[in-house]
Each structure stands twice: as structure tokens, then as C-alpha cells.
Amino acid sequence: MPFPSRGDISGGTGEAEVGSLVCALEMERSSRSLRDDSKLDYDVINRNCGVSAEVSMPQTLSGKRHVEGDNLHRLRDRKFLIEDKKRLCALALSTALLGILLMIIHAEICSYVIEGSKVSLIINCSISLSTGCLLILIAVFHYKDIRLFIIDHNQVDWRIAMTSHRVLVIILELLVCIIHPVGSYWDVAHHVNSSSTAPVCVSGHHTKALLDMDILLSVLMFLRLYLVHRAILLHSKVLLSASYRSIGSLNNINFSFRFVLKVLMNKHPARTLLVFIVLFWLTVSWMLTLCERRSQASTGHMDTALWLIAITFLTVGYGDVSPNTSCGKAVCLFTGVMV
Structure with a gap:
């Protein structure tokens, strides 16, 4: 005009x-x-x-360009950190599953090894090596998480992110991931101090307390499966979708594993329940066989353990088979509580 x-x-x-x-x-x-x-x-x-x-x-143009440049730099760093967290979580989960698989192989070949203590030692060393790699991955993951916290809250000092809750979570994760059986090292020490020329697996040389400790450490290795929920959360489309994030920020919704699990249950209820039940059934059944194997009971076999865990989980309880050891009773009690 x-x-x-x-x-x-x-x-x-x-x-x-x-x-x-x-x-x-x-x-x-x-x-x-x-x-x-x-x-x-x-x-x-x-x-x-x-x-x-x-x-x-007025200095608005240069000021705006400076602020926009800082925001773009922060967004780029945030994107790279999220991608690094996803990769580290996937590597940590793979390493944890490798350690659990090696532990299962070590437990299964234990009763068949006659002159194979070296094989047992190699497998146990591999478990320890995977445990060390897992601890490093967990530490690097939390380092990336702290950097992401600093970017999101526009902070410059990393000590601000080290709250008591975060420190407790990091220490607890490291303690859980460091658990692994060390029975083969005891076996080697015993073999060096003995005159036996044909060492067998660890279960043939040690007292009941050491055997129970080795079984307990093997069972507690399954606690590493907590990394599954983190991997599901970081690789979920709910967390990666811009629409979900926008709606969540407007409604103050925290994208936790519980929220992602609810979304999966709404979208794929049958598939989600089937995967969870089958994995839980197989895992707990093998844990029961590990506990009952030393007592020479029928529950020390996989088929009987599958039957006992199924009727316990379904609250049927025929009573035809029952656990004999304290470890087996604890596993069945855990199965009943999970119903």
C-alpha cells in the first residue's frame, strides 16, 4: 500500500x-x-x-542467528547421543546374553567332562571377559546419559546430573552385571594343590557351600535380562515418533517402559503375552533343573521341570512332582508369585 x-x-x-x-x-x-x-x-x-x-x-539478526546456531548444535548433539545410547544398549544386551549362554553351556557340560577342566576354565574365562566388557558398556552408557541430561537441561557442570538416585542406579547395575560363576577358578586352585592327574568339573571337588554358591551365582546371572526393557524402550517407535513425543510433552507423560508396554499390549496383546510367557517358562524351567540336578531328583530333568513350572504358573498344582532343594523351592515360589 x-x-x-x-x-x-x-x-x-x-x-x-x-x-x-x-x-x-x-x-x-x-x-x-x-x-x-x-x-x-x-x-x-x-x-x-x-x-x-x-x-x-537493533542487534536482533546476529543475536537470532547465534541462538539458532546454538539450538541446532544442541539438537544435533542430542540426536547423536540418542543414537549412541541405542547402540550401546544393543551391545550391552548382546554381551549379557552371550555371558548367560556361556554359563548355560558351562553348566550343561559339567557332568560330562572327565579330563576337561581346561575346557571348563576356558568357558569360565570367556564368561569373565564378557562380564568385563558388559561393565564397560554400562559405564559408557551412563556417561552418554549424563551428557544427554546436560544438553536437555542446558547445564554446564556434569556434577549437577549426579543425583543420589542416579548414583544408586549406576552402582546397582554394576553389581548386578558383575555377578557370574567362578567355580572353575576354585577347581584350578584345588587341582594345583592336589595329586589328582584327571581333574573333573567343578562339582566334583568342592564342598556343599561352594557348590551352592556357584549355583546361586549362575541363577543370579539372569538378572542381566533387565537390559531387555531398556532395549525395548530405546528402540520403540513410541519414543522415536515425533507425534508421540509432542502429545507426551503437552500432557506431561513420561515415556517409561511401563508406558511402552501398555502401547504394545494395546497393539499386539496376543503376541506380547505369548513371547513373555514362553521366555519366562523356558528360563525358569532351566533354573529349576540347575537347582535340582545335584539332588538326583526327577525335577533335575528339563521335561519334568517344564511340567512343574507350567502347573505352578497356572495355579493347578497336581502335586505329582515337587522340588527337593531350597533353591528349587525358591524358584517355584517365584513362579507362583509372578502369576
Whole structure:
């Protein structure tokens, strides 16, 4: 829209009113020129408007560019940190599953090894090596998580993120992941101090307390499966979807594993329940066989253990078989509580 000139509006108004009106129109034109990133002639405006004070040039353009650059840098770092957390979580879960698999192999070949203590030692060393790698991955994961916290809250000191809850969680995770059986090391020490020339597996040389400790450490290795819920959370489409994040931020929803599990139950209820029940059934049944194997009971076999865990989980309880050891009773009690 063209602005009227001084001559167009001087006919029906006084000279002072004309001057103020022209000054206002020129100031409006100058503000529009500022938004269009064009240069301003402030001296001409000051002479026409009678303004003697200097007009300061606003520094909005450089300031906006600096703020936008910082925001883009933070968003890029945040994206890279989330990708690093996903990779580290996947590697940690794979390492934990490898350690559990090696522990199962070690327990299964134990009763068949006659002159194979070296085999048992190699497997146990592999379990220890995987445990060390797992601890490093867990530490690096929490380092990335602390950096992500600093970026999200615009902080500069990492000690602000080290709350008592976070420190407790890190220590608890490291304690859980460090658990693994060390019976083969005891077996090697016993073999060195003995005159036996044909060492057998660890279960043939040690007292009941050491055997119970080795079984307990083997069973507690399954606590590493807590990494499954973290992997599901970080790789879930709920967390990666921009629409879910927008709705969650507007409604103050925390994207926890419980929330993701509810979404999976709503979308795929049968598939989710089937996977959970089958994995839980097989895992607890093998744990029962490990506990009952030394007592030479029928529950020390996988088929009987599968039957006992099934009727316990379904609250049927025929009573035809029952656990004999304290460890087996604890496993059956855990199965009943999980119903």
C-alpha cells in the first residue's frame, strides 16, 4: 500500500499535524525495511521528524542467528547421543546374553567332562571377559546419559546430573552385571594343590557351600535380562515418533517402559503375552533343573521341570512332582508369585 506524501495531506490539517503524521509514516516505512533486512537512513528520518537523539541499530539478526546456531548444535548433539545410547544398549544386551549362554553351556557340560577342566576354565574365562566388557558398556552408557541430561537441561557442570538416585542406579547395575560363576577358578586352585592327574568339573571337588554358591551365582546371572526393557524402550517407535513425543510433552507423560508396554499390549496383546510367557517358562524351567540336578531328583530333568513350572504358573498344582532343594523351592515360589 503506497504511503501518502506531504503534499497530499497538507490541505486539510495544520503544519504540525502534517509533520507528525509524515514522521509516523516514515518510521513505519523504516520498520518495514528493517524486517526486509534492508539498510536504513536514520539521519533523513531524524531530520524529517525533528529527532535529535541517535537511533540505535537493533542487534536482533546476529543475536537470532547465534541462538539458532546454538539450538541446532544442541539438537544435533542430542540426536547423536540418542543414537549412541541405542547402540550401546544393543551391545550391552548382546554381551549379557552371550555371558548367560556361556554359563548355560558351562553348566550343561559339567557332568560330562572327565579330563576337561581346561575346557571348563576356558568357558569360565570367556564368561569373565564378557562380564568385563558388559561393565564397560554400562559405564559408557551412563556417561552418554549424563551428557544427554546436560544438553536437555542446558547445564554446564556434569556434577549437577549426579543425583543420589542416579548414583544408586549406576552402582546397582554394576553389581548386578558383575555377578557370574567362578567355580572353575576354585577347581584350578584345588587341582594345583592336589595329586589328582584327571581333574573333573567343578562339582566334583568342592564342598556343599561352594557348590551352592556357584549355583546361586549362575541363577543370579539372569538378572542381566533387565537390559531387555531398556532395549525395548530405546528402540520403540513410541519414543522415536515425533507425534508421540509432542502429545507426551503437552500432557506431561513420561515415556517409561511401563508406558511402552501398555502401547504394545494395546497393539499386539496376543503376541506380547505369548513371547513373555514362553521366555519366562523356558528360563525358569532351566533354573529349576540347575537347582535340582545335584539332588538326583526327577525335577533335575528339563521335561519334568517344564511340567512343574507350567502347573505352578497356572495355579493347578497336581502335586505329582515337587522340588527337593531350597533353591528349587525358591524358584517355584517365584513362579507362583509372578502369576
